[in-house]
Every structure is written in structure tokens, then in C-alpha cells.
Amino acid sequence: MSDLLVEPSSTSHAQRVIGGLLRSREIAVLSVLVALILVTTFKSHGFLFSSTGWRDLLLTPSLLLILAVGQTVVIITRNVDLSVGSILGLTAYLTGKLFSDHPNLPIVAVFVIGMLFGAALGLVNGVLVAWGKVPALVITLGTLYIYRGAFLTWAGSDRINASDLPKDFLKLGTQQVLTIPVLTIIAATVLVVVGYVLYTARSGRELYAIGSDPDAADLYGLPVTRRVLLAFVTSGALAGLAGIVYVARYGTVSSGAGSGIELQAVGAAVIGGVAIFGGSGTVWGAAIGAFLLVTINRALPILGISDFWQQAVVGALILAAVVLDRVLTLRQERQLVEARDR
Amino acid sequence: MSTPVLDRPADATTYAAHAHPLWRRALVTPEVAVIALLVLVYAWSNANVANFDNPLTLYYLFLDTAPILLIALPMTLVIVTGEIDLSVASVVGLSSVVVGMLHHDAGLSIPVAAALAVVMGMAAGALNGFLVAYVGLPSLAVTIGTLALYRGIAVGLLGTEAVTDFPDKWTDLAKERISEGSSYPMVLVPFVILLVLFAWLLHFTSFGRGVYDIGLNSEAAHFSGVNVELTKFWLFVLCGAVSAFAGVYYTLRYGSARGDNATGLELSVIAAVLLGGVSIFGGRGALHGVVAGVLLIGVISSAMRLENYTVNVINIVIGVLLVLSVMTTSLLGRARSLAARARGGGPRPPRRRNAVAAAPASESSTEDSGTQERHPE
Numbered sequence: 001m002s003d004l005l006v007e008p009s010s011t012s013h014a015q016r017v018i019g020g021l022l023r024s025r026e027i028a029v030l031s032v033l034v035a036l037i038l039v040t041t042f043k044s045h046g047f048l049f050s051s052t053g054w055r056d057l058l059l060t061p062s063l064l065l066i067l068a069v070g071q072t073v074v075i076i077t078r079n080v081d082l083s084v085g086s087i088l089g090l091t092a093y094l095t096g097k098l099f100s101d102h103p104n105l106p107i108v109a110v111f112v113i114g115m116l117f118g119a120a121l122g123l124v125n126g127v128l129v130a131w132g133k134v135p136a137l138v139i140t141l142g143t144l145y146i147y148r149g150a151f152l153t154w155a156g157s158d159r160i161n162a163s164d165l166p167k168d169f170l171k172l173g174t175q176q177v178l179t180i181p182v183l184t185i186i187a188a189t190v191l192v193v194v195g196y197v198l199y200t201a202r203s204g205r206e207l208y209a210i211g212s213d214p215d216a217a218d219l220y221g222l223p224v225t226r227r228v229l230l231a232f233v234t235s236g237a238l239a240g241l242a243g244i245v246y247v248a249r250y251g252t253v254s255s256g257a258g259s260g261i262e263l264q265a266v267g268a269a270v271i272g273g274v275a276i277f278g279g280s281g282t283v284w285g286a287a288i289g290a291f292l293l294v295t296i297n298r299a300l301p302i303l304g305i306s307d308f309w310q311q312a313v314v315g316a317l318i319l320a321a322v323v324l325d326r327v328l329t330l331r332q333e334r335q336l337v338e339a340r341d342r
Numbered sequence: 343m344s345t346p347v348l349d350r351p352a353d354a355t356t357y358a359a360h361a362h363p364l365w366r367r368a369l370v371t372p373e374v375a376v377i378a379l380l381v382l383v384y385a386w387s388n389a390n391v392a393n394f395d396n397p398l399t400l401y402y403l404f405l406d407t408a409p410i411l412l413i414a415l416p417m418t419l420v421i422v423t424g425e426i427d428l429s430v431a432s433v434v435g436l437s438s439v440v441v442g443m444l445h446h447d448a449g450l451s452i453p454v455a456a457a458l459a460v461v462m463g464m465a466a467g468a469l470n471g472f473l474v475a476y477v478g479l480p481s482l483a484v485t486i487g488t489l490a491l492y493r494g495i496a497v498g499l500l501g502t503e504a505v506t507d508f509p510d511k512w513t514d515l516a517k518e519r520i521s522e523g524s525s526y527p528m529v530l531v532p533f534v535i536l537l538v539l540f541a542w543l544l545h546f547t548s549f550g551r552g553v554y555d556i557g558l559n560s561e562a563a564h565f566s567g568v569n570v571e572l573t574k575f576w577l578f579v580l581c582g583a584v585s586a587f588a589g590v591y592y593t594l595r596y597g598s599a600r601g602d603n604a605t606g607l608e609l610s611v612i613a614a615v616l617l618g619g620v621s622i623f624g625g626r627g628a629l630h631g632v633v634a635g636v637l638l639i640g641v642i643s644s645a646m647r648l649e650n651y652t653v654n655v656i657n658i659v660i661g662v663l664l665v666l667s668v669m670t671t672s673l674l675g676r677a678r679s680l681a682a683r684a685r686g687g688g689p690r691p692p693r694r695r696n697a698v699a700a701a702p703a704s705e706s707s708t709e710d711s712g713t714q715e716r717h718p719e
Contacts, residue, residue, distance in 0.1 A: 132668075132669050132673070133676070134668045134669060135622045137622060138616055139668070141616075141664065142664035145613070145664070146661035146665075148654075148657060149655060149656075151654075152652070153655055153658070260605075260606070263489065263490070266486055267487070267490065270486070276482050276483040277480055306498065308498045308501045308502075308601075310494065311491075311493050311497060312490070312493075314491075314494065315487050315489065315490030315492070316487075316491055317487075318490060318491075319473070322480070322483045322484060322487065323473070323479065
């Protein structure tokens, strides 16, 4: 057993780091995003250089970014959470109700209550998926109906208007610190915390292990049930946070709040290089994917394409992303086989 | 080290499915459970819900669930292979727009426009099928992409406009009854024809056996001579074609072609198929269960609507049913394996008996020999 299975790489450390960066999916999607912003800005300077343009560029993606981060955590474990749109709607309505029924409640308390509420809904998903040993797609499809039905039954024909909400809270939606909107800072904080945990913490790495091969993870002694539960609770809590952000951003909650956004969140993760069968991908990629999806929607009208075509472009983008992934994986496999046979 | 798989005695390869008498295998199935539930709910509603026995109730039930009934047929086959098609509702929308534009702008007659729409649906399904079967991409990701793509094309083509000037002859046909005063609308005729075709295809042909084989183990299916790629490809094409046909029906039924027609219908279809006892992992399911699943949702919805419940409460009930239906299968399976373990092996053959005999010293076998001592055979 003296032969090394893998020869030490002959390239230097710096070369490897740079090579890895250049080949990384995140950089590829980021360059598409940057190119898009540049082209659009070239067409209309206000897209980047006016104060509202700059604000909207950062502010609009924050909602989807939070959802995409939560979705990524779940997808990495080879599951999927389709109920996030309904959790968002339900929490958004809860937030509005809290403010209109208890006007003196501090804003921080509302954030905590909303996230706990979302986490509880996520826990229901997690318990059904992890302990029931049933596919997440079916369970979260069911809870998508249940949560949305609960939301609409609770809300009835009632809707939350800006006049029901405290001024401080509404200001949060437009407030900026050093020209960066507060909601974007919240989203970025979530991204950094989750990204750090997934990259370094033991529990984060275990999520990847579970997604790569659930049976092997189980045999290895990883607490699969608990970790999957954790992933769903995280996704639920972040969907709850997104619900609060939704209210702060738009100032109203109607019956359509968050409907259909679950597929956008999955799409953002897929564009960002998160493999739908788990085990690979980063929240950074998903965040850039979310940014790209939202920015395309805003850029198309400026580029002279009717905004009715937005969805088609998004679909083409998702397809291109998965096809590209496949091609790259095949190439890598071939190279590995060649290296082994040599 | 001897391999247990090779040493397994010949008499141990009893298939669990054949361990019970035929009547039990035929009756104790999820499909029969769904059908029984459907009959129960229908009988209960007939007796207790005011106006449920009105022929109009059944007429509107069939009229409203027809698109789901239609699309559920090919969707069952797709899910049995272990794949999924989320783009069906977008194909319905796209086909609706295509029919509207071909009729309104190009002046084609409805049958020609409908035929072209179905061809378009086949092309849409072929793109899904090509990417899934031949490029080897996960169908969940592909069809989320085409869900957005096809819907986007539909909305892009027509914008916020709607085409509504369809000839009365055709819009009336979509709502016509089979015979005057009966509660069965005309759309059931193509549905029954398709049902017979799909039931024949899935349950009585070698193609259908291949569909199940792929869902159980696509590699084994490949080695037993099933053309996995081609089978999957055609299933997606069928799914696109039937969805496009449902789109034509949808357009004529409501007399309007819009880009956002039938948004979200894919979730209703998948919910109904899974409720009908089809396993999302593939390899299990039957069309009679699926039809019962669709009708069960339809009957519950119309009964609850007559009792003045809102559509939201109905959605909660459907969601709970969906979750319960998969949970019971999983929990029953777990209870059965627990019971089997308590009986000391039960229907599962004692797999490692010979392995234990061949390698008594190996560490992994001590546990097995222990169980054998406690449960001598």
C-alpha cells in the first residue's frame, strides 16, 4: 500500500486557487450578471448611476435572495421545499396582523415572532419528511396547499395596507445605510451566516454528506434525521424572514403574496450551480442566481424586449444552466477516467 | 469472504408480492383504498349534502376536472418511470395561446388550429424528453425550466390580451352533454378513448412493462432490453400532446385564450396522481387509482362548495389528503417491517443463513447467528 492513490498536484498553490476560481460556477454566473448590468447601464445610465437605480438594483433581489439561500440548504440534502411561497404569504399576513393588533410591539419582536413562526411551519415539513421517510416533493407540495389555504382562510377578504403598519417599519423598506438599503443588508447577513456555517461548521458539511449519499451518511453514523430536520427548519425560518421583508418592502399583503415564488427560488439555486440531486453547490452561487433572475426581469424592458418575455428568458436561463452543468460534469468525469487509466 | 448474494438458497427468492393469495393482492392496494374512499365520499355527499344529487353537480364536476383527468393519464406514466413533468400547465397555456392566435390572426378553422396546437405540444414535450432522456438531466430541474420557458412564450406572444372570438359551434361543443339532460359532458368521450389507450399501453403491452421496469431500476431495465431513453422520450412527448389537447379544451370551455390560462394546474395534476397511489419514486401505480384520485378531489371540492366552504378550505383538505396518502403508505410499510422483525424474519427470507454457515468467524455474522438462535426455523 505504498502507492499513493492521488499524486500531489504539480501546480503551485496559487495556481490551483486561481484555476479553481476561474472554473467555479459562481464566477461564471457572476460574470453573466456583471455583463448584464454593464450592457443595461450602457443603454440607460440611470440603471446603475441614478440613486433610485442603484437602490433598486440592490433592494429588489433581497427577497428572492433570502428564499434562495433557504432553498439551497434544503436542496443540498437532496430534498426540496415547495412550501416557501405559502410560508412567506402566511408570515407576511401574520406580520401585518401583529402590527395592526399590537401597535406598540417593537419591530425586533415582530422579526423574532415571524421567523419562529416560519421555523415552526418548516418543522412540520421536516418532521413529515425526515421521520415519515416520504419524498420532500410530495410533502411540501401538500403543505404548499395547506399553508396557502390556511393563509387565505385566515385573511378572508381582508388585506393589510400601508396604513395598518407603523411608520418606522415601512421606513425599513426604503432606508439606506451608506446608500445600501437596510433590507439588502439583512439579506446579505443571512447569506454570509448561512454560507459560513455550510462551508466550515461540522453540521454544515454533514448536510453535503447527506445529500451526496444519504445511505452512506447513515452508515457513517451521521444524524441524518436531525440534519434534514434542521435544513427544513432553516428554510422555513428564512421564508418567514422573507415574509417580513415582503411587508416592509411592499407595505401591503394581498392574497397573492408569494404565490409561485417557490419555483423562482428553486430556479435561482439551480442557475447558481446547486445540483438538484443534492450534495453540491453553494449559497453564494444561489445568491448570485437570485440576483441574476431579478435583475434580468428589470433589465429586459430597458434592453428593448417587452417585459412579457421575462419568464421565457428565465426559463431558457435555467435550462442553459442545467445543460452547462451536465456538459462540465461529463468533461470532468472523462478527464478523471483518463487520469486514472494513464 | 463469501458474498451473501451468491450464496442465497434458491428457495429464498420468493417475491414478497406473491407471498399472499391473489384476492388479497388484488384488494389490499392503495388503488382500491382510493376507490373505496371515493365511493364512500360520493355516497355520503349524496345522502347529506343538499343539491349534490342534482345532475348539474356531476356535469360541472366533469367539466371542471376534465383537464386534470386528461393530463393525469400521461403524467402517471411519467411518474411511474421515476421522472416528473412540471411543465404541463405551461403547455396548456401555450396551446391555448396558439389556438387563439392561429384562429384569430391566421384565420384557421378550429380543428386545424387545434391539430397544430397538439403538434406544438408534442414538440414542447419532445424538448423535455430529449433533455431528460438523452442529455441525462434531472427532470425536476428541466421541467422547472420549461415551466417558465413555455409559460413565458405564451405570455410573450399574447401579452395581456385575450382572444375571445371563437365560433359558438365549438365553444358549445366543449360544454355539450353526451345526450340531452344527462350529466356527462362531451369531453368525456375523448377522455375515455385516451383512458383506454393509456390503460392498454401501461398495463397490457411490453412497453408498459418497460415503464415499470425503468421506475424500479432503470439500469436493470436497460440490461433486460428496455430502451430506457426512447421510452422516456415518448412519455414526455405524450405528456406534451395530451396537455396541448387539454389546452384546446380549456380554451373552448372558457371561450378565451390567454397566456396565463391554467397557471398552477401542474400541482393539481401531480397531487391527484400521487393521491391515486402512484409512487413518486417510480415503479408503482395504476391508472384506475389515478382516475379515482382525480375524481375524489373533484367530488370533495364540489361537495364542500355546495356546503359553502371556500376554495381555500378545500385546498387545505386536498393538501392534508395528499400528505396523509403518502404518509400511510410509508407508515404501513414501516409497521409491516416492524411486525415482520417481531415474527423473526417473516416474509423476508433469512438472507444471510448460508453466508453465516460459510463464514462463521466473520464479525458481521455474529449478530445474525444470534438472531437465529433465538428464532430457530
